[in-house]
Amino acid sequence: MLTLRVDADTVARTRLAPSPASESVAWLKLTAASGRHPVFGDPGPLARASLAHPDVALLADLLPQNGDTYTPDLLTPQPGTDAQRRDVLDEQIAQIEAAAQDDLETQLFTYTRTHWSRPLRPATRRIAESGRMQRRLANGLARFWRDALSDGWPELRSIIDQDIAQRATAIVTHGVGRALGALHPDIDWTGDAVTLATSWDGDIDVTGRDLVFAPSVLGRPDVVVQVDTPGKFVLYYPAQRIGAGRDRRSGSIEQVVGNVRAALLADLETARSTAELATRIGYTPGTVSYHLSALHRARLVTKVRAGRYVMYQRTARAAGLLEEARG
Structure with a gap:
Protein backbone atom coordinates (compact mmCIF):
# COMPACT_ATOMS: atom_id res chain seq x y z
CA MET A 1 0.00 0.00 0.00
CA LEU A 2 1.15 3.52 -0.80
CA THR A 3 0.43 6.17 1.83
CA LEU A 4 0.47 9.91 1.10
CA ARG A 5 0.76 11.79 4.39
CA VAL A 6 -1.12 15.10 4.38
CA ASP A 7 -1.76 18.03 6.69
CA ALA A 8 -4.36 20.81 6.77
CA ASP A 9 -2.36 22.82 4.23
CA THR A 10 -2.37 19.89 1.80
CA VAL A 11 -6.12 19.44 2.19
CA ALA A 12 -6.63 23.16 1.56
CA ARG A 13 -4.55 22.88 -1.65
CA THR A 14 -6.03 19.59 -2.89
CA ARG A 15 -7.77 20.09 -6.22
CA LEU A 16 -9.29 18.31 -9.20
CA ALA A 17 -7.94 19.11 -12.66
CA PRO A 18 -7.91 17.78 -16.25
CA SER A 19 -4.63 16.51 -17.70
CA PRO A 20 -4.63 16.52 -21.52
CA ALA A 21 -0.98 15.39 -21.47
CA SER A 22 -1.97 12.26 -19.55
CA GLU A 23 -4.83 11.57 -21.97
CA SER A 24 -2.42 11.93 -24.91
CA VAL A 25 0.15 9.61 -23.35
CA ALA A 26 -2.53 7.00 -22.58
CA TRP A 27 -3.77 7.10 -26.19
CA LEU A 28 -0.21 6.93 -27.54
CA LYS A 29 0.52 3.92 -25.33
CA LEU A 30 -2.50 2.11 -26.79
CA THR A 31 -1.49 3.12 -30.32
CA ALA A 32 2.10 1.90 -29.96
CA ALA A 33 0.95 -1.40 -28.44
CA SER A 34 -1.78 -1.96 -31.06
CA GLY A 35 -4.24 -2.00 -28.17
CA ARG A 36 -7.89 -1.05 -27.83
CA HIS A 37 -9.69 1.16 -25.36
CA PRO A 38 -12.62 -0.57 -23.57
CA VAL A 39 -15.01 2.15 -24.80
CA PHE A 40 -13.38 3.98 -27.71
CA GLY A 41 -11.76 0.97 -29.34
CA ASP A 42 -8.95 1.15 -31.89
CA PRO A 43 -6.91 4.40 -31.92
CA GLY A 44 -7.20 4.41 -35.72
CA PRO A 45 -4.99 5.18 -38.72
CA LEU A 46 -4.40 8.85 -37.89
CA ALA A 47 -2.88 7.95 -34.53
CA ARG A 48 -0.77 5.18 -36.09
CA ALA A 49 0.45 7.46 -38.86
CA SER A 50 1.64 9.97 -36.25
CA LEU A 51 4.05 7.33 -34.90
CA ALA A 52 6.13 7.81 -38.05
CA HIS A 53 7.28 11.19 -36.75
CA PRO A 54 10.64 10.71 -34.97
CA ASP A 55 9.68 12.81 -31.94
CA VAL A 56 6.41 10.92 -31.48
CA ALA A 57 8.34 7.64 -31.81
CA LEU A 58 10.83 8.85 -29.18
CA LEU A 59 7.98 9.64 -26.80
CA ALA A 60 6.42 6.23 -27.43
CA ASP A 61 9.76 4.53 -26.68
CA LEU A 62 9.59 5.89 -23.12
CA LEU A 63 6.21 4.32 -22.39
CA PRO A 64 5.82 1.00 -20.55
CA GLN A 65 5.68 -2.16 -22.65
CA ASN A 66 4.94 -5.84 -22.01
CA GLY A 67 4.05 -5.54 -18.36
CA ASP A 68 6.40 -2.67 -17.45
CA THR A 69 4.99 -0.71 -14.52
CA TYR A 70 6.51 2.75 -14.88
CA THR A 71 5.86 5.81 -17.02
CA PRO A 72 8.32 8.68 -16.44
CA ASP A 73 6.43 11.40 -14.58
CA ASP A 82 -4.02 28.93 -14.33
CA ALA A 83 -6.22 26.99 -16.77
CA GLN A 84 -8.48 30.02 -17.28
CA ARG A 85 -5.58 32.17 -18.46
CA ARG A 86 -3.66 29.60 -20.42
CA ASP A 87 -4.34 26.39 -22.26
CA VAL A 88 -3.63 23.44 -19.95
CA LEU A 89 -1.87 21.40 -22.64
CA ASP A 90 0.37 24.32 -23.65
CA GLU A 91 1.33 24.69 -20.02
CA GLN A 92 2.16 20.99 -19.70
CA ILE A 93 4.18 20.98 -22.92
CA ALA A 94 6.17 23.94 -21.61
CA GLN A 95 6.85 22.02 -18.39
CA ILE A 96 8.19 19.04 -20.35
CA GLU A 97 10.53 21.28 -22.30
CA ALA A 98 11.72 22.93 -19.07
CA ALA A 99 12.30 19.67 -17.17
CA ALA A 100 15.56 19.64 -15.26
CA GLN A 101 18.25 17.44 -16.80
CA ASP A 102 18.93 15.77 -13.43
CA ASP A 103 15.27 14.82 -13.03
CA LEU A 104 15.11 13.48 -16.57
CA GLU A 105 18.20 11.31 -16.11
CA THR A 106 17.00 10.00 -12.74
CA GLN A 107 13.65 8.95 -14.15
CA LEU A 108 15.03 7.50 -17.39
CA PHE A 109 18.25 5.90 -16.17
CA THR A 110 17.38 4.85 -12.61
CA TYR A 111 13.63 4.28 -12.37
CA THR A 112 13.25 2.50 -15.71
CA ARG A 113 16.05 0.14 -14.73
CA THR A 114 14.08 -0.74 -11.59
CA HIS A 115 10.61 -0.99 -13.10
CA TRP A 116 11.14 -2.05 -16.73
CA SER A 117 11.82 -5.55 -18.01
CA ARG A 118 13.87 -4.11 -20.89
CA PRO A 119 16.90 -1.80 -21.02
CA LEU A 120 16.69 1.75 -22.32
CA ARG A 121 17.74 1.71 -25.97
CA PRO A 122 21.27 3.09 -26.54
CA ALA A 123 20.00 5.64 -29.08
CA THR A 124 17.40 6.89 -26.59
CA ARG A 125 20.04 7.14 -23.87
CA ARG A 126 22.29 9.20 -26.13
CA ILE A 127 19.46 11.64 -26.86
CA ALA A 128 18.74 11.93 -23.13
CA GLU A 129 22.40 12.61 -22.33
CA SER A 130 22.66 15.23 -25.07
CA GLY A 131 20.24 17.60 -23.34
CA ARG A 132 17.97 17.70 -26.43
CA MET A 133 15.41 15.20 -25.23
CA GLN A 134 13.14 17.64 -23.38
CA ARG A 135 12.50 19.70 -26.52
CA ARG A 136 11.92 16.61 -28.65
CA LEU A 137 9.50 15.07 -26.15
CA ALA A 138 7.55 18.33 -25.93
CA ASN A 139 7.36 18.45 -29.73
CA GLY A 140 6.34 14.78 -29.91
CA LEU A 141 3.48 15.29 -27.48
CA ALA A 142 2.28 18.39 -29.33
CA ARG A 143 2.46 16.56 -32.67
CA PHE A 144 0.56 13.48 -31.48
CA TRP A 145 -2.08 15.68 -29.88
CA ARG A 146 -2.67 17.59 -33.12
CA ASP A 147 -2.75 14.43 -35.23
CA ALA A 148 -4.81 12.14 -33.03
CA LEU A 149 -6.72 13.95 -30.27
CA SER A 150 -7.19 17.69 -30.82
CA ASP A 151 -10.49 17.34 -32.70
CA GLY A 152 -12.03 15.20 -29.97
CA TRP A 153 -10.80 17.07 -26.92
CA PRO A 154 -14.06 19.02 -26.42
CA GLU A 155 -16.01 15.77 -25.94
CA LEU A 156 -13.32 14.17 -23.79
CA ARG A 157 -13.04 17.39 -21.75
CA SER A 158 -16.83 17.36 -21.30
CA ILE A 159 -16.62 13.91 -19.67
CA ILE A 160 -13.81 15.11 -17.41
CA ASP A 161 -15.59 18.35 -16.50
CA GLN A 162 -18.77 16.46 -15.61
CA ASP A 163 -16.78 14.18 -13.32
CA ILE A 164 -15.06 17.15 -11.65
CA ALA A 165 -18.41 18.91 -11.16
CA GLN A 166 -19.89 15.82 -9.51
CA ARG A 167 -16.86 15.41 -7.23
CA ALA A 168 -16.98 19.11 -6.31
CA THR A 169 -20.63 18.72 -5.32
CA ALA A 170 -19.69 15.71 -3.18
CA ILE A 171 -16.98 17.78 -1.44
CA VAL A 172 -19.48 20.53 -0.65
CA THR A 173 -22.08 18.04 0.56
CA HIS A 174 -19.99 15.44 2.37
CA GLY A 175 -16.53 16.96 2.88
CA VAL A 176 -13.12 16.44 1.28
CA GLY A 177 -12.27 13.17 3.00
CA ARG A 178 -15.43 11.31 2.08
CA ALA A 179 -15.32 12.61 -1.50
CA LEU A 180 -11.70 11.49 -1.96
CA GLY A 181 -12.47 8.10 -0.47
CA ALA A 182 -15.24 7.62 -3.04
CA LEU A 183 -13.01 8.22 -6.08
CA HIS A 184 -12.16 4.55 -6.57
CA PRO A 185 -12.21 1.32 -4.53
CA ASP A 186 -8.38 1.34 -4.42
CA ILE A 187 -8.27 4.87 -2.95
CA ASP A 188 -9.05 5.56 0.71
CA TRP A 189 -8.96 8.49 3.13
CA THR A 190 -7.76 7.83 6.70
CA GLY A 191 -8.05 11.33 8.16
CA ASP A 192 -4.39 12.23 7.86
CA ALA A 193 -3.45 10.38 4.68
CA VAL A 194 -4.60 9.22 1.27
CA THR A 195 -3.89 5.54 0.72
CA LEU A 196 -3.70 3.65 -2.55
CA ALA A 197 -3.75 -0.12 -2.91
CA THR A 198 -0.58 -0.94 -4.87
CA SER A 199 1.74 -3.88 -5.37
CA TRP A 200 4.49 -1.99 -3.53
CA ASP A 201 4.66 -0.27 -0.16
CA GLY A 202 5.63 3.32 0.42
CA ASP A 203 5.06 6.26 2.76
CA ILE A 204 5.43 9.73 1.22
CA ASP A 205 5.15 13.09 2.96
CA VAL A 206 3.12 15.53 0.87
CA THR A 207 2.44 18.04 3.63
CA GLY A 208 2.32 21.62 2.46
CA ARG A 209 2.13 20.57 -1.20
CA ASP A 210 -0.51 20.60 -3.93
CA LEU A 211 -2.18 17.22 -4.32
CA VAL A 212 -3.95 16.96 -7.69
CA PHE A 213 -6.60 14.37 -8.54
CA ALA A 214 -7.05 14.04 -12.31
CA PRO A 215 -10.02 12.19 -13.85
CA SER A 216 -8.83 9.95 -16.68
CA VAL A 217 -10.85 8.93 -19.74
CA LEU A 218 -8.35 7.27 -22.10
CA GLY A 219 -6.29 5.80 -19.25
CA ARG A 220 -9.27 3.85 -17.94
CA PRO A 221 -9.46 1.55 -16.00
CA ASP A 222 -6.10 2.18 -14.34
CA VAL A 223 -5.45 4.14 -11.16
CA VAL A 224 -2.01 5.75 -11.35
CA VAL A 225 -0.06 7.79 -8.81
CA GLN A 226 2.69 10.20 -9.84
CA VAL A 227 5.21 11.08 -7.13
CA ASP A 228 8.67 11.04 -8.73
CA THR A 229 8.94 14.71 -9.77
CA PRO A 230 9.90 16.69 -6.64
CA GLY A 231 6.89 18.49 -5.18
CA LYS A 232 4.54 17.32 -7.94
CA PHE A 233 1.90 14.84 -6.80
CA VAL A 234 -0.88 13.63 -9.10
CA LEU A 235 -3.32 10.75 -8.72
CA TYR A 236 -5.22 9.65 -11.84
CA TYR A 237 -8.51 7.81 -11.43
CA PRO A 238 -11.14 6.65 -13.97
CA ALA A 239 -13.73 9.32 -14.73
CA GLN A 240 -17.38 8.40 -14.32
CA ARG A 241 -19.85 7.78 -17.15
CA ILE A 242 -17.26 7.16 -19.85
CA GLY A 243 -19.18 6.16 -22.94
CA ALA A 244 -22.59 6.85 -21.42
CA GLY A 245 -25.12 7.37 -24.18
CA ARG A 246 -22.64 6.47 -26.93
CA ASP A 247 -23.24 3.90 -29.65
CA ARG A 248 -20.77 1.14 -28.88
CA ARG A 249 -21.20 -0.58 -32.23
CA SER A 250 -18.67 1.72 -33.86
CA GLY A 251 -15.98 1.09 -31.22
CA SER A 252 -13.81 3.76 -32.81
CA ILE A 253 -12.22 6.91 -31.45
CA GLU A 254 -12.79 8.45 -34.86
CA GLN A 255 -16.42 8.85 -33.81
CA VAL A 256 -15.15 11.13 -31.04
CA VAL A 257 -12.16 12.97 -32.48
CA GLY A 258 -12.90 13.12 -36.18
CA ASN A 259 -15.48 15.87 -36.65
CA VAL A 260 -13.54 17.95 -39.18
CA ARG A 261 -11.82 15.00 -40.79
CA ALA A 262 -15.03 12.98 -40.99
CA ALA A 263 -16.68 15.93 -42.75
CA LEU A 264 -13.81 16.07 -45.23
CA LEU A 265 -13.94 12.34 -45.93
CA ALA A 266 -17.68 12.43 -46.38
CA ASP A 267 -17.26 15.19 -48.99
CA LEU A 268 -14.40 13.52 -50.85
CA GLU A 269 -16.26 10.88 -52.79
CA THR A 270 -15.46 13.32 -55.62
CA ALA A 271 -11.97 14.81 -55.95
CA ARG A 272 -11.87 18.38 -54.62
CA SER A 273 -9.28 21.09 -53.97
CA THR A 274 -8.43 22.62 -50.60
CA ALA A 275 -10.16 25.89 -51.51
CA GLU A 276 -13.34 24.12 -52.60
CA LEU A 277 -13.43 22.02 -49.45
CA ALA A 278 -12.92 25.08 -47.26
CA THR A 279 -15.92 26.75 -48.87
CA ARG A 280 -18.11 23.67 -48.65
CA ILE A 281 -17.48 22.76 -44.97
CA GLY A 282 -16.93 26.27 -43.60
CA TYR A 283 -13.32 26.13 -42.35
CA THR A 284 -10.30 28.19 -43.34
CA PRO A 285 -8.06 26.82 -46.12
CA GLY A 286 -5.22 26.51 -43.60
CA THR A 287 -7.31 24.35 -41.27
CA VAL A 288 -8.49 22.18 -44.16
CA SER A 289 -4.92 21.81 -45.44
CA TYR A 290 -3.69 20.68 -42.02
CA HIS A 291 -6.38 18.01 -41.71
CA LEU A 292 -5.91 16.82 -45.30
CA SER A 293 -2.20 16.36 -44.60
CA ALA A 294 -3.02 14.17 -41.60
CA LEU A 295 -5.52 12.15 -43.63
CA HIS A 296 -2.96 11.72 -46.42
CA ARG A 297 -0.30 10.46 -43.97
CA ALA A 298 -2.86 7.93 -42.71
CA ARG A 299 -3.58 6.86 -46.33
CA LEU A 300 -7.20 7.88 -46.08
CA VAL A 301 -7.00 10.34 -48.99
CA THR A 302 -5.02 10.51 -52.20
CA LYS A 303 -3.75 13.71 -53.77
CA VAL A 304 -3.07 14.42 -57.43
CA ARG A 305 -1.95 17.68 -59.00
CA ALA A 306 -4.25 19.00 -61.74
CA GLY A 307 -2.85 22.19 -63.21
CA ARG A 308 -2.66 24.83 -60.47
CA TYR A 309 -4.60 22.73 -57.97
CA VAL A 310 -3.97 19.67 -55.81
CA MET A 311 -7.05 17.46 -55.85
CA TYR A 312 -7.88 15.21 -52.89
CA GLN A 313 -10.13 12.15 -52.86
CA ARG A 314 -10.87 9.54 -50.24
CA THR A 315 -9.42 6.05 -50.58
CA ALA A 316 -11.28 2.75 -50.50
CA ARG A 317 -10.01 2.32 -46.94
CA ALA A 318 -11.63 5.60 -45.90
CA ALA A 319 -14.87 4.65 -47.63
CA GLY A 320 -14.87 1.43 -45.62
CA LEU A 321 -14.40 3.32 -42.36
CA LEU A 322 -17.29 5.63 -43.18
CA GLU A 323 -19.50 2.68 -44.03
CA GLU A 324 -18.58 0.96 -40.78
CA ALA A 325 -19.42 4.11 -38.82
CA ARG A 326 -22.82 4.36 -40.47
CA GLY A 327 -23.56 0.73 -39.70
Missing part, protein backbone atom coordinates in the same frame (compact mmCIF):
# COMPACT_ATOMS: atom_id res chain seq x y z
CA LEU A 74 8.02 14.17 -16.63
CA LEU A 75 5.86 13.09 -19.62
CA THR A 76 2.66 14.01 -17.77
CA PRO A 77 3.38 17.18 -15.76
CA GLN A 78 1.11 18.17 -12.91
CA PRO A 79 -1.69 20.38 -14.29
CA GLY A 80 -1.30 23.98 -13.15
CA THR A 81 -3.85 26.30 -11.58
Whole structure:
Protein backbone atom coordinates (compact mmCIF):
# COMPACT_ATOMS: atom_id res chain seq x y z
CA MET A 1 0.00 0.00 0.00
CA LEU A 2 1.15 3.52 -0.80
CA THR A 3 0.43 6.17 1.83
CA LEU A 4 0.47 9.91 1.10
CA ARG A 5 0.76 11.79 4.39
CA VAL A 6 -1.12 15.10 4.38
CA ASP A 7 -1.76 18.03 6.69
CA ALA A 8 -4.36 20.81 6.77
CA ASP A 9 -2.36 22.82 4.23
CA THR A 10 -2.37 19.89 1.80
CA VAL A 11 -6.12 19.44 2.19
CA ALA A 12 -6.63 23.16 1.56
CA ARG A 13 -4.55 22.88 -1.65
CA THR A 14 -6.03 19.59 -2.89
CA ARG A 15 -7.77 20.09 -6.22
CA LEU A 16 -9.29 18.31 -9.20
CA ALA A 17 -7.94 19.11 -12.66
CA PRO A 18 -7.91 17.78 -16.25
CA SER A 19 -4.63 16.51 -17.70
CA PRO A 20 -4.63 16.52 -21.52
CA ALA A 21 -0.98 15.39 -21.47
CA SER A 22 -1.97 12.26 -19.55
CA GLU A 23 -4.83 11.57 -21.97
CA SER A 24 -2.42 11.93 -24.91
CA VAL A 25 0.15 9.61 -23.35
CA ALA A 26 -2.53 7.00 -22.58
CA TRP A 27 -3.77 7.10 -26.19
CA LEU A 28 -0.21 6.93 -27.54
CA LYS A 29 0.52 3.92 -25.33
CA LEU A 30 -2.50 2.11 -26.79
CA THR A 31 -1.49 3.12 -30.32
CA ALA A 32 2.10 1.90 -29.96
CA ALA A 33 0.95 -1.40 -28.44
CA SER A 34 -1.78 -1.96 -31.06
CA GLY A 35 -4.24 -2.00 -28.17
CA ARG A 36 -7.89 -1.05 -27.83
CA HIS A 37 -9.69 1.16 -25.36
CA PRO A 38 -12.62 -0.57 -23.57
CA VAL A 39 -15.01 2.15 -24.80
CA PHE A 40 -13.38 3.98 -27.71
CA GLY A 41 -11.76 0.97 -29.34
CA ASP A 42 -8.95 1.15 -31.89
CA PRO A 43 -6.91 4.40 -31.92
CA GLY A 44 -7.20 4.41 -35.72
CA PRO A 45 -4.99 5.18 -38.72
CA LEU A 46 -4.40 8.85 -37.89
CA ALA A 47 -2.88 7.95 -34.53
CA ARG A 48 -0.77 5.18 -36.09
CA ALA A 49 0.45 7.46 -38.86
CA SER A 50 1.64 9.97 -36.25
CA LEU A 51 4.05 7.33 -34.90
CA ALA A 52 6.13 7.81 -38.05
CA HIS A 53 7.28 11.19 -36.75
CA PRO A 54 10.64 10.71 -34.97
CA ASP A 55 9.68 12.81 -31.94
CA VAL A 56 6.41 10.92 -31.48
CA ALA A 57 8.34 7.64 -31.81
CA LEU A 58 10.83 8.85 -29.18
CA LEU A 59 7.98 9.64 -26.80
CA ALA A 60 6.42 6.23 -27.43
CA ASP A 61 9.76 4.53 -26.68
CA LEU A 62 9.59 5.89 -23.12
CA LEU A 63 6.21 4.32 -22.39
CA PRO A 64 5.82 1.00 -20.55
CA GLN A 65 5.68 -2.16 -22.65
CA ASN A 66 4.94 -5.84 -22.01
CA GLY A 67 4.05 -5.54 -18.36
CA ASP A 68 6.40 -2.67 -17.45
CA THR A 69 4.99 -0.71 -14.52
CA TYR A 70 6.51 2.75 -14.88
CA THR A 71 5.86 5.81 -17.02
CA PRO A 72 8.32 8.68 -16.44
CA ASP A 73 6.43 11.40 -14.58
CA LEU A 74 8.02 14.17 -16.63
CA LEU A 75 5.86 13.09 -19.62
CA THR A 76 2.66 14.01 -17.77
CA PRO A 77 3.38 17.18 -15.76
CA GLN A 78 1.11 18.17 -12.91
CA PRO A 79 -1.69 20.38 -14.29
CA GLY A 80 -1.30 23.98 -13.15
CA THR A 81 -3.85 26.30 -11.58
CA ASP A 82 -4.02 28.93 -14.33
CA ALA A 83 -6.22 26.99 -16.77
CA GLN A 84 -8.48 30.02 -17.28
CA ARG A 85 -5.58 32.17 -18.46
CA ARG A 86 -3.66 29.60 -20.42
CA ASP A 87 -4.34 26.39 -22.26
CA VAL A 88 -3.63 23.44 -19.95
CA LEU A 89 -1.87 21.40 -22.64
CA ASP A 90 0.37 24.32 -23.65
CA GLU A 91 1.33 24.69 -20.02
CA GLN A 92 2.16 20.99 -19.70
CA ILE A 93 4.18 20.98 -22.92
CA ALA A 94 6.17 23.94 -21.61
CA GLN A 95 6.85 22.02 -18.39
CA ILE A 96 8.19 19.04 -20.35
CA GLU A 97 10.53 21.28 -22.30
CA ALA A 98 11.72 22.93 -19.07
CA ALA A 99 12.30 19.67 -17.17
CA ALA A 100 15.56 19.64 -15.26
CA GLN A 101 18.25 17.44 -16.80
CA ASP A 102 18.93 15.77 -13.43
CA ASP A 103 15.27 14.82 -13.03
CA LEU A 104 15.11 13.48 -16.57
CA GLU A 105 18.20 11.31 -16.11
CA THR A 106 17.00 10.00 -12.74
CA GLN A 107 13.65 8.95 -14.15
CA LEU A 108 15.03 7.50 -17.39
CA PHE A 109 18.25 5.90 -16.17
CA THR A 110 17.38 4.85 -12.61
CA TYR A 111 13.63 4.28 -12.37
CA THR A 112 13.25 2.50 -15.71
CA ARG A 113 16.05 0.14 -14.73
CA THR A 114 14.08 -0.74 -11.59
CA HIS A 115 10.61 -0.99 -13.10
CA TRP A 116 11.14 -2.05 -16.73
CA SER A 117 11.82 -5.55 -18.01
CA ARG A 118 13.87 -4.11 -20.89
CA PRO A 119 16.90 -1.80 -21.02
CA LEU A 120 16.69 1.75 -22.32
CA ARG A 121 17.74 1.71 -25.97
CA PRO A 122 21.27 3.09 -26.54
CA ALA A 123 20.00 5.64 -29.08
CA THR A 124 17.40 6.89 -26.59
CA ARG A 125 20.04 7.14 -23.87
CA ARG A 126 22.29 9.20 -26.13
CA ILE A 127 19.46 11.64 -26.86
CA ALA A 128 18.74 11.93 -23.13
CA GLU A 129 22.40 12.61 -22.33
CA SER A 130 22.66 15.23 -25.07
CA GLY A 131 20.24 17.60 -23.34
CA ARG A 132 17.97 17.70 -26.43
CA MET A 133 15.41 15.20 -25.23
CA GLN A 134 13.14 17.64 -23.38
CA ARG A 135 12.50 19.70 -26.52
CA ARG A 136 11.92 16.61 -28.65
CA LEU A 137 9.50 15.07 -26.15
CA ALA A 138 7.55 18.33 -25.93
CA ASN A 139 7.36 18.45 -29.73
CA GLY A 140 6.34 14.78 -29.91
CA LEU A 141 3.48 15.29 -27.48
CA ALA A 142 2.28 18.39 -29.33
CA ARG A 143 2.46 16.56 -32.67
CA PHE A 144 0.56 13.48 -31.48
CA TRP A 145 -2.08 15.68 -29.88
CA ARG A 146 -2.67 17.59 -33.12
CA ASP A 147 -2.75 14.43 -35.23
CA ALA A 148 -4.81 12.14 -33.03
CA LEU A 149 -6.72 13.95 -30.27
CA SER A 150 -7.19 17.69 -30.82
CA ASP A 151 -10.49 17.34 -32.70
CA GLY A 152 -12.03 15.20 -29.97
CA TRP A 153 -10.80 17.07 -26.92
CA PRO A 154 -14.06 19.02 -26.42
CA GLU A 155 -16.01 15.77 -25.94
CA LEU A 156 -13.32 14.17 -23.79
CA ARG A 157 -13.04 17.39 -21.75
CA SER A 158 -16.83 17.36 -21.30
CA ILE A 159 -16.62 13.91 -19.67
CA ILE A 160 -13.81 15.11 -17.41
CA ASP A 161 -15.59 18.35 -16.50
CA GLN A 162 -18.77 16.46 -15.61
CA ASP A 163 -16.78 14.18 -13.32
CA ILE A 164 -15.06 17.15 -11.65
CA ALA A 165 -18.41 18.91 -11.16
CA GLN A 166 -19.89 15.82 -9.51
CA ARG A 167 -16.86 15.41 -7.23
CA ALA A 168 -16.98 19.11 -6.31
CA THR A 169 -20.63 18.72 -5.32
CA ALA A 170 -19.69 15.71 -3.18
CA ILE A 171 -16.98 17.78 -1.44
CA VAL A 172 -19.48 20.53 -0.65
CA THR A 173 -22.08 18.04 0.56
CA HIS A 174 -19.99 15.44 2.37
CA GLY A 175 -16.53 16.96 2.88
CA VAL A 176 -13.12 16.44 1.28
CA GLY A 177 -12.27 13.17 3.00
CA ARG A 178 -15.43 11.31 2.08
CA ALA A 179 -15.32 12.61 -1.50
CA LEU A 180 -11.70 11.49 -1.96
CA GLY A 181 -12.47 8.10 -0.47
CA ALA A 182 -15.24 7.62 -3.04
CA LEU A 183 -13.01 8.22 -6.08
CA HIS A 184 -12.16 4.55 -6.57
CA PRO A 185 -12.21 1.32 -4.53
CA ASP A 186 -8.38 1.34 -4.42
CA ILE A 187 -8.27 4.87 -2.95
CA ASP A 188 -9.05 5.56 0.71
CA TRP A 189 -8.96 8.49 3.13
CA THR A 190 -7.76 7.83 6.70
CA GLY A 191 -8.05 11.33 8.16
CA ASP A 192 -4.39 12.23 7.86
CA ALA A 193 -3.45 10.38 4.68
CA VAL A 194 -4.60 9.22 1.27
CA THR A 195 -3.89 5.54 0.72
CA LEU A 196 -3.70 3.65 -2.55
CA ALA A 197 -3.75 -0.12 -2.91
CA THR A 198 -0.58 -0.94 -4.87
CA SER A 199 1.74 -3.88 -5.37
CA TRP A 200 4.49 -1.99 -3.53
CA ASP A 201 4.66 -0.27 -0.16
CA GLY A 202 5.63 3.32 0.42
CA ASP A 203 5.06 6.26 2.76
CA ILE A 204 5.43 9.73 1.22
CA ASP A 205 5.15 13.09 2.96
CA VAL A 206 3.12 15.53 0.87
CA THR A 207 2.44 18.04 3.63
CA GLY A 208 2.32 21.62 2.46
CA ARG A 209 2.13 20.57 -1.20
CA ASP A 210 -0.51 20.60 -3.93
CA LEU A 211 -2.18 17.22 -4.32
CA VAL A 212 -3.95 16.96 -7.69
CA PHE A 213 -6.60 14.37 -8.54
CA ALA A 214 -7.05 14.04 -12.31
CA PRO A 215 -10.02 12.19 -13.85
CA SER A 216 -8.83 9.95 -16.68
CA VAL A 217 -10.85 8.93 -19.74
CA LEU A 218 -8.35 7.27 -22.10
CA GLY A 219 -6.29 5.80 -19.25
CA ARG A 220 -9.27 3.85 -17.94
CA PRO A 221 -9.46 1.55 -16.00
CA ASP A 222 -6.10 2.18 -14.34
CA VAL A 223 -5.45 4.14 -11.16
CA VAL A 224 -2.01 5.75 -11.35
CA VAL A 225 -0.06 7.79 -8.81
CA GLN A 226 2.69 10.20 -9.84
CA VAL A 227 5.21 11.08 -7.13
CA ASP A 228 8.67 11.04 -8.73
CA THR A 229 8.94 14.71 -9.77
CA PRO A 230 9.90 16.69 -6.64
CA GLY A 231 6.89 18.49 -5.18
CA LYS A 232 4.54 17.32 -7.94
CA PHE A 233 1.90 14.84 -6.80
CA VAL A 234 -0.88 13.63 -9.10
CA LEU A 235 -3.32 10.75 -8.72
CA TYR A 236 -5.22 9.65 -11.84
CA TYR A 237 -8.51 7.81 -11.43
CA PRO A 238 -11.14 6.65 -13.97
CA ALA A 239 -13.73 9.32 -14.73
CA GLN A 240 -17.38 8.40 -14.32
CA ARG A 241 -19.85 7.78 -17.15
CA ILE A 242 -17.26 7.16 -19.85
CA GLY A 243 -19.18 6.16 -22.94
CA ALA A 244 -22.59 6.85 -21.42
CA GLY A 245 -25.12 7.37 -24.18
CA ARG A 246 -22.64 6.47 -26.93
CA ASP A 247 -23.24 3.90 -29.65
CA ARG A 248 -20.77 1.14 -28.88
CA ARG A 249 -21.20 -0.58 -32.23
CA SER A 250 -18.67 1.72 -33.86
CA GLY A 251 -15.98 1.09 -31.22
CA SER A 252 -13.81 3.76 -32.81
CA ILE A 253 -12.22 6.91 -31.45
CA GLU A 254 -12.79 8.45 -34.86
CA GLN A 255 -16.42 8.85 -33.81
CA VAL A 256 -15.15 11.13 -31.04
CA VAL A 257 -12.16 12.97 -32.48
CA GLY A 258 -12.90 13.12 -36.18
CA ASN A 259 -15.48 15.87 -36.65
CA VAL A 260 -13.54 17.95 -39.18
CA ARG A 261 -11.82 15.00 -40.79
CA ALA A 262 -15.03 12.98 -40.99
CA ALA A 263 -16.68 15.93 -42.75
CA LEU A 264 -13.81 16.07 -45.23
CA LEU A 265 -13.94 12.34 -45.93
CA ALA A 266 -17.68 12.43 -46.38
CA ASP A 267 -17.26 15.19 -48.99
CA LEU A 268 -14.40 13.52 -50.85
CA GLU A 269 -16.26 10.88 -52.79
CA THR A 270 -15.46 13.32 -55.62
CA ALA A 271 -11.97 14.81 -55.95
CA ARG A 272 -11.87 18.38 -54.62
CA SER A 273 -9.28 21.09 -53.97
CA THR A 274 -8.43 22.62 -50.60
CA ALA A 275 -10.16 25.89 -51.51
CA GLU A 276 -13.34 24.12 -52.60
CA LEU A 277 -13.43 22.02 -49.45
CA ALA A 278 -12.92 25.08 -47.26
CA THR A 279 -15.92 26.75 -48.87
CA ARG A 280 -18.11 23.67 -48.65
CA ILE A 281 -17.48 22.76 -44.97
CA GLY A 282 -16.93 26.27 -43.60
CA TYR A 283 -13.32 26.13 -42.35
CA THR A 284 -10.30 28.19 -43.34
CA PRO A 285 -8.06 26.82 -46.12
CA GLY A 286 -5.22 26.51 -43.60
CA THR A 287 -7.31 24.35 -41.27
CA VAL A 288 -8.49 22.18 -44.16
CA SER A 289 -4.92 21.81 -45.44
CA TYR A 290 -3.69 20.68 -42.02
CA HIS A 291 -6.38 18.01 -41.71
CA LEU A 292 -5.91 16.82 -45.30
CA SER A 293 -2.20 16.36 -44.60
CA ALA A 294 -3.02 14.17 -41.60
CA LEU A 295 -5.52 12.15 -43.63
CA HIS A 296 -2.96 11.72 -46.42
CA ARG A 297 -0.30 10.46 -43.97
CA ALA A 298 -2.86 7.93 -42.71
CA ARG A 299 -3.58 6.86 -46.33
CA LEU A 300 -7.20 7.88 -46.08
CA VAL A 301 -7.00 10.34 -48.99
CA THR A 302 -5.02 10.51 -52.20
CA LYS A 303 -3.75 13.71 -53.77
CA VAL A 304 -3.07 14.42 -57.43
CA ARG A 305 -1.95 17.68 -59.00
CA ALA A 306 -4.25 19.00 -61.74
CA GLY A 307 -2.85 22.19 -63.21
CA ARG A 308 -2.66 24.83 -60.47
CA TYR A 309 -4.60 22.73 -57.97
CA VAL A 310 -3.97 19.67 -55.81
CA MET A 311 -7.05 17.46 -55.85
CA TYR A 312 -7.88 15.21 -52.89
CA GLN A 313 -10.13 12.15 -52.86
CA ARG A 314 -10.87 9.54 -50.24
CA THR A 315 -9.42 6.05 -50.58
CA ALA A 316 -11.28 2.75 -50.50
CA ARG A 317 -10.01 2.32 -46.94
CA ALA A 318 -11.63 5.60 -45.90
CA ALA A 319 -14.87 4.65 -47.63
CA GLY A 320 -14.87 1.43 -45.62
CA LEU A 321 -14.40 3.32 -42.36
CA LEU A 322 -17.29 5.63 -43.18
CA GLU A 323 -19.50 2.68 -44.03
CA GLU A 324 -18.58 0.96 -40.78
CA ALA A 325 -19.42 4.11 -38.82
CA ARG A 326 -22.82 4.36 -40.47
CA GLY A 327 -23.56 0.73 -39.70
